[in-house]
Amino acid sequence: MIYLKLFWSFIQIGLFSIGGGYAALPLIQNQVVELNKWLSMEEFVDLITIAEMTPGPIAINASTFVGTRIAGIGGAIISTFGCVLPSLIIVLTLAYFYYRYNQLTIVQGILSGLRPAVVSLIASAGLGIAILTFRGNSTAAFNFSDINLIAVGLFTVSFIIMRKFKPNPIVVMIGSGIAGILVYLL
Amino acid sequence: MKKDFKTYWTLFTSTFFLSAFTFGGGFVIVPLMKKKFVDELHWIEDREMLDLTAISRSSPGAIAVNASILIGYRIAGFFGALVSTLGTILPPLITLSVISVFYAKFRDDVVINALLKGMQAGVAAVIVDVVINLGNNIIKEKQAISILIMAGAFIATYFLNINVIYIILICGLIGVISTYKRNKPDRSANKE
Numbered sequence: 061m062i063y064l065k066l067f068w069s070f071i072q073i074g075l076f077s078i079g080g081g082y083a084a085l086p087l088i089q090n091q092v093v094e095l096n097k098w099l100s101m102e103e104f105v106d107l108i109t110i111a112e113m114t115p116g117p118i119a120i121n122a123s124t125f126v127g128t129r130i131a132g133i134g135g136a137i138i139s140t141f142g143c144v145l146p147s148l149i150i151v152l153t154l155a156y157f158y159y160r161y162n163q164l165t166i167v168q169g170i171l172s173g174l175r176p177a178v179v180s181l182i183a184s185a186g187l188g189i190a191i192l193t194f195r196g197n198s199t200a201a202f203n204f205s206d207i208n209l210i211a212v213g214l215f216t217v218s219f220i221i222m223r224k225f226k227p228n229p230i231v232v233m234i235g236s237g238i239a240g241i242l243v244y245l246l
Numbered sequence: 247m248k249k250d251f252k253t254y255w256t257l258f259t260s261t262f263f264l265s266a267f268t269f270g271g272g273f274v275i276v277p278l279m280k281k282k283f284v285d286e287l288h289w290i291e292d293r294e295m296l297d298l299t300a301i302s303r304s305s306p307g308a309i310a311v312n313a314s315i316l317i318g319y320r321i322a323g324f325f326g327a328l329v330s331t332l333g334t335i336l337p338p339l340i341t342l343s344v345i346s347v348f349y350a351k352f353r354d355d356v357v358i359n360a361l362l363k364g365m366q367a368g369v370a371a372v373i374v375d376v377v378i379n380l381g382n383n384i385i386k387e388k389q390a391i392s393i394l395i396m397a398g399a400f401i402a403t404y405f406l407n408i409n410v411i412y413i414i415l416i417c418g419l420i421g422v423i424s425t426y427k428r429n430k431p432d433r434s435a436n437k438e
Contacts, residue, residue, distance in 0.1 A: 076414050080309035082376055086403065090410045106353070109365045110345055112372070115269050116338025117308030124342035129349070136343050140335055147307030151315045152327060154301050165429065166422060171304050173421015174414060176392040179380045180400035181410055186373035193366045211367045218371035223378075230269055233368040240364015241357060 062131050063138050069096060070123050070142035075150075077119055078171070079178045084119040086181040089188065092122070098130050105189050112233055119143050190215065210243050249322050254329050256287070257321060261314045261333030268310075275310045276302065279317060289321050310334055391424050 069091045077084035085108070093104045111121035120140055127139030154167065193211050214236045222232055260282050268275040276299050283289050290298070298320070302312035311334055318330030352358045384392050395417050402408040 072411065074307045076306065076411050077308075078304070078306045078414070080303060082373060084308070085373075086410045105366055105369070106349070106362060109362055109369050110342070110349075112369055113365075114338065114341050114345070115266055116335075116341065117310050119308050120311065120335050120338045121342050124339050125346045125349075128343050128346035133343055136339060136346075140339055144307065144311050144331060144335060147305065147311050148315055148327065148331065151301065151305045151307075151312045152319060152324070154305055155298075155316055155319060158297065158301055165425065167304050169422035169425030170418040171421065172392070172425050173395060173417045173419065176384045176396035177399040177413055177417035179377060179384055180396050181403055181413065182373065182380070183377045183400060184404040186370065186377055187404065189366070189373060190370040193363075193370045211363070214364055214367035215371050218368045219374060222371055222375040228269075229368075229372040232372060233365050236368030236371070237361045237365035240362075240367070241360045244360035244363060245357065 063135065065096065066127055066130060066135055066139045067142040070119075070127075070139045071145060073119055073122070074143040075146035078174050082118070082182045082185075083178045084117070084122070086185040088119065088122045089185050092126050098126050101188070101192055105192055108189065109233070113230065210240075214239055214243075249325075253322050254326070257318055257326060258329050258333040260287075261318070261330045262336060265310065265314075265334045266337035276313050279313055283317055283321075290317065294320070391420070395420060 073084060073087045073091055077087050088107075089104060092098050093101055099107065107122060107125050108118070110125070111118045114121060120143060123139035123143040124136045127134075127136035129135075131138070193215065194208055195206050217239075218232050218236045221227065221235075222229070261279075264275060264278055264282060268278060280295050280299075284292055284295050298313065298316040302309050302316055305312045311331060314330040314334040315327045318326035318328070320326075322329070353362075381396065384396055399413050399417060402413050403410060
C-alpha cells in the first residue's frame with residue numbers, strides 16, 4: 061500500500077525534523093533515499109536544489125515532489141498531510157500548555173540536546189551532497205580522476221562569496237547555475 | 247475569538263500569499279507574518295507574537311507551518327488553525343506538483359542539466375556555510391555537553407550510519423536530563 065507507506069514516512073519526517081530550515085534534510089535523505097529508495101541520491105540533490113529555488117518549507121516541497129513522482133497527485137496530498145500532521149498535534153498541545161502554565165522546561169531541555177545534534181546531522185547530509193556534486197556519480201568506486209574540477213571551482217567561489225558578503229542564498233545559487241551553463245556548455 | 251466567514255477568508259488569503267511569495271524559509275516568513283497579523287491587522291499583540299515564534303521554532307516540523315498553525319488557532323480556534331495551515335501548504339504543493347510532472351522531461355534538457363549541475367555546487371556551498379554558522383554558535387556557548395553531543399552525533403551518523411531518528415531521540419533525552427540536573431540547585435534555592 062504505497063499511500064500508507066508515503067504517509068508513514070512523511071509523518072516521521074514531520075515529527076523528527078526539529079529546528080527548522082535544513083533540519084529536515086537528513087531525515088528526508090534517510091527516509092526517501094536510504095530506507096525506501098524512492099529517489100536516487102542524484103534526484104535527492106535535484107530536489108534540494110528545486111526546493112531552495114521555490115517558496116515554501118523544504119519538508120513540504122519534498123513531500124509534494126516525492127509524493128507526485130511515486131503516486132501522482134494523490135500521493136503528493138497524502139505525503140504533505142503526513143508531514144504537517146505531527147506539527148498540528150504537537151504545536152496545538154504545546155500552545156495549550158504554554159498559555160496554561162507559561163513554562164516549557166522539558167521542551168527547552170529537549171532542544172538543548174537537539175540543537176548540537178541537528179548541526180551534525182545537517183553537516184553529514186551537506187557532506188553527502190558536496191561529495192556527490194564533486195564526483196558526479198555516487199555509485200562508482202572512488203577515483204581521483206573522477207573529481208569534477210568545474211564543480212569544485214564553482215563550490216569554492218560560491219563558498220567564499222557566502223562567507224565574505226553573506227548575500228541571499230538564492231543569489232548565489234542562481235549565479236552558480238548561470239556559471240554552470242556557461243562553463244559546461246561553452 | 248472571531249469565527250465568521252470573513253475572518254477565515256482573510257486568514258486563508260494572508261497565509262496563502264505570504265507562503266506563495268516568501269523565499270528563504272521559516273526565518274524569513276515569520277517576521278513577515280508578524281508584519282501582517284500584528285502591525286497590519288492588529289489581530290495579535292507584539293509580545294504574544296514573540297511567544298508564538300518561540301513555540302513554532304521549538305516544535306517539530308517546518309517553522310512556517312508551525313507559526314501559521316499557532317496564528318490560526320489564536321485567531322479562530324481549531325478551524326482557524328486548519329484554514330491557515332491549508333493557506334500555507336497550498337502554494338508549495340501546487341508549485342512542486344507542477345515541477346515534478348515536468349521534472350523528468352526537463353532533467354534531460356542539456357541547458358537545464360548544466361544549470362542544475364551548476365546550482366548544486368552553489369547549494370552545497372550554502373549548506374556548508376549554514377553548518378559553519380550553526381556550529382560556531384554552539385562552540386561559542388562553551389558548553390562541554392553540547393560540543394560532545396555535536397561530535398558524537400556526527401560520528402554516529404556519518405561514520406556509523408546510525409538511523410537519524412535514534413540519534414535525535416537519544417540527544418533529546420540527554421538534553422532533558424542535563425537541563426533538569428542543571429536546574430535542580432536553583433529550584434531548591436527557591437524553596438528556601
